[in-house]
Amino acid sequence: MDFKQLGEFALIDLIKVDAIHNKDNVVIGIGDDAAALIPAPHQLQLVTTDMLVEMVHFDLSTTSAWQLGYKSIAVNLSDIAAMGGKPTHVVISIALPSYLSVDFVVSLYEGMKEICHEFGVNIVGGDTVASPNGLVINVTAMGEVDPKNLQRRSGASVGDLVVVTGALGDSGCGLELLQQGTWTEHEFFQPLVLRHVTPRPQVAAGAMLASFGSTSMNDISDGLASEVNEIAAASQVGIRIYAKMIPLSAEVCAAAGALGKDGLEYALYGGEDYQLVFTIPSQQLSLISQADLGIKLTVIGEVIEQRHGVLLVDEEGVELQLEPKGYDHFRQ
Ligand SMILES: Nc1ncnc2c1ncn2[C@@H]1O[C@H](COP(=O)(O)OP(=O)(O)O)[C@@H](O)[C@H]1O
Ligand SMILES: Cc1ncc(C[n+]2csc(CCOP(=O)(O)OP(=O)(O)O)c2C)c(N)n1
Ligand SMILES: [Mg+2]
Ligand SMILES: [Mg+2]
Ligand SMILES: [Mg+2]
Structure with missing residues (x-):
């Protein structure tokens, strides 16, 4: 009708x-x-x-x-x-x-x-x-x-750990598979597409992490690179993250391989994962680990002094500036 x-x-x-x-x-x-x-x-x-x-x-x-x-x-x-x-x-x-x-x-x-x-x-x-x-x-x-428990982008302090929930890059990779029309070619493509079209917001994790003393938090809509830069700017700190530590799903690794791409690129710049990136003192994080809350958490880096800027240590150990080049509505 x-x-x-x-x-x-x-x-x-x-x-x-x-x-x-x-x-x-x-x-x-x-x-x-x-x-x-x-x-x-x-x-x-x-x-x-x-x-x-x-x-x-x-x-x-x-x-x-x-x-x-x-x-x-x-x-x-x-x-x-x-x-x-x-x-x-x-x-x-x-x-x-x-x-x-x-x-x-x-x-x-x-x-x-x-x-x-x-x-x-x-x-x-x-x-x-x-x-x-x-x-x-x-x-x-x-x-x-x-x-x-209010979580701002501005609460990170030097020495805090930088942590993410879940795995990153699935959604950006799923979008590319949809755009290429190749998502039916392999079974392992389908979960990626589903994570793009029906992302699950990390509501229980956000509240739980806040109650355990996370100091700043952002959801990942525009890509990890953009979101950590937002935390660094709001908190007036620097951040160093390590490429090797960024959690990627087995599916995104397999799909990126099949597409001739790097799974890490989807995690850093793809966006729409709707996982959380947050900062937390290490003692607080160990309390969360002991409590075994059933939330997948991965330490990906640390908060450093502002003068260092936002850095990515790449897979070869080389330190680079991590530009906030995630999704930008006016620069696509
Ligand atoms: N057109 C607008 N008018 C007023 N505030 C806006 C507008 N667009 C964005 N904002 C504000 O700018 C901030 C950043 O927005 P945005 O980048 O969209 O956040 P997020 O990525 O968390 O959705 C938020 O406080 C949002 O409310
Ligand atoms: C057809 C199509 N093209 C491109 C994209 C990719 N894309 C669109 S908006 C966006 C970023 C998130 O949206 P935004 O409006 O910036 O959300 P916010 O950061 O305000 O939460 C991405 C990665 C998409 N999902 N679908
Ligand atoms: Mg947001
Ligand atoms: Mg948003
Ligand atoms: Mg918004």
């Missing part, structure tokens, strides 16, 4: 179904001039927004409506995770081109509701408009954090 047949208001009625998972903190959700929410006592309110634009962030020939819905929420929850917080609500705005169908929108929201359900997040509002050209999705996520 096309949007004309159904109309804007009936479409919103479809969106409204199953939008609220946690009734305790919502007085008014979808259906009034604004949502009315109950803030948690003694918590800081977090607000973040990321927009996804067709052919900039996604290509509808390589991602399904469901996957796109899931990812649109995931990238926003990832920013709440990087503040050490717990996501609570989202507001979703969509600009719909006429070549999409009502079924597409229903499926988009099924993906959104799946991840919202998984993380206990309510959809409390949004906006629905027509687009003359291309699908645009904007999500605003809200969350809460105990003030003592």
